[in-house]
Amino acid sequence: MLSAVESDKFDTLTARTSEQIKAGLFTAPEVDKLKFTLKKGFKNGWSIKKMSDELDKSIKIKDRLALGEDGKLKLNDKGKPILRLSSKYRSMMIIRTEVTRTANNGALDNYRKNGIERVRWVASTGERTCPFCNSMDNTILPVNQAENMLPAHGMCRCTYVAIARLD
Numbered sequence: 001m002l003s004a005v006e007s008d009k010f011d012t013l014t015a016r017t018s019e020q021i022k023a024g025l026f027t028a029p030e031v032d033k034l035k036f037t038l039k040k041g042f043k044n045g046w047s048i049k050k051m052s053d054e055l056d057k058s059i060k061i062k063d064r065l066a067l068g069e070d071g072k073l074k075l076n077d078k079g080k081p082i083l084r085l086s087s088k089y090r091s092m093m094i095i096r097t098e099v100t101r102t103a104n105n106g107a108l109d110n111y112r113k114n115g116i117e118r119v120r121w122v123a124s125t126g127e128r129t130c131p132f133c134n135s136m137d138n139t140i141l142p143v144n145q146a147e148n149m150l151p152a153h154g155m156c157r158c159t160y161v162a163i164a165r166l167d
């Protein structure tokens with residue numbers, strides 16, 4: 001788990017332009033604080049709630065605003081930015097997503113160490129399952145390809161199941 005946090009670059013959360021910072025993506029120091037919180041949380045067995053409270057204490061998380069195809073903030077007809085997720089809920093969402101991701105990557109690491117070469121994508125199917133996850137349900141993937149695919153989106157509850165070798 002800890003090494004999975006350490007090697008993670010948090011690509012989808014990291015801002016690369018000033019416009020992305022305005023949209024609420026994280027600066028490099030903020031990503032470091034998130035890593036620190038996750039590592040401390042895993043070490044001490046904190047709940048997701050506790051980790052997100054600690055993250056809120058260490059970073060002033062901004063609202064997540066919509067970005068357009070051009071990389072600029074998307075505006076509505078009144079010229080105002082479009083809210084994607086209020087800062088109030090973001091720490092919980094971010095922690096939950098990152099905990100799931102590091103747990104999945106940690107599991108893949110273990111599978112690899114144990115000679116497992118393939119995994120099966122298991123979607124928690126239901127009303128709230130997105131079309132993409134539904135379409136991936138039961139797909140068999142090589143372990144290396146499976147890395148960083150889960151969670152596929154915020155609040156994704158899909159997991160991998162190891163496929164035992166036949167020999």
Ligand SMILES: [Zn+2]
Nearest residue numbers: 133156157158
């Ligand atoms: Zn999913």
